[in-house]
Amino acid sequence: MSLPTVQFLFDFGSPNAYLCHKVIPEIAWHTNTPFEYVPVLLGGLFKLTNNRSPAEAFAGIPNKQAYDLLEVRRFVAKHKLDRFKRNPFFPVNTLQIMRCAIAAKRLGCFEPYVNAMYSAMWEQGRNMSEVLEITDVLTTAGIDAARLLETAQMQDVKSQLLANTQSAFERGAFGSPTFFVGDAMYFGKDRLRDVEEEIVRQSTTLPTTNYLEK
Secondary structure, eight states, X not given: OOOOOEEEXXXXXXXXXXXXXXXXXXXXXXXXXXEEEEEOOHHHHHHHHTOOOHHHHTTTOHHHHHHHHHHHHHHHXXXXXXXXXXXXXXXXXXXXXHHHHHHHHHHTOHHHHHHHHHHHHHTSOOOTTSHHHHHHHHHHTTOOHHXXXXXXXXXXXXXXXXXXXXXXXXXXXXXXXXXXXXXXXXXXGGGHHHHHHHHHHHOSOOOOOOSEEO
16 A cells, blocks of 8 residues: 655745645545655746746747646636735745745645735735845744744755756756655646546555645
8 A cells, every 4th residue: 555755846926836735635635645745946947958937938929928827827726726816026036934834844834834925926926036025925824933943044955956957957846846756746737637537546555644745
């Protein structure tokens, strides 16, 4: 009896990763399988893979940009994600809040932290590269901002984020959102159905568990 390991490689700076985050609970409920959230640094992953963000890569292709926006609108409508809105500060430097994600895992506040950051980025449109904004969001969420920010500056926390990013690259990832179901990799919000089908295929038992593994 075994369950596949399901990992969600994410960076708060990706709007598509936010959209996946909002749909993951539904997939986890259908399959009774936890998703392990793995913080990575998207900018670092881009450098390792010589990749660029879609906004940059397709800047000269207006039809592609228009279609991508259409697909986002369709996804939002399908899943009733009415709170989603574009961040006016995009692209946001997420180094600090991704380090804080590693710290939040260590301090036992990962799930509320992730929910608070995604809401601030893609529902409230806040500039999450600013420490004052980060502090305010954390305090509002009931998280000890001073302790989390201090922990995020520890060298082993910084090293863990870099190690996560390097490991993602070595496994074949080139952006976010990326999913691994066992060793099977899937990229993008449009592969969520494939992710669910692969979970079911690999599963031999489906115990009840929390969707967002700490």
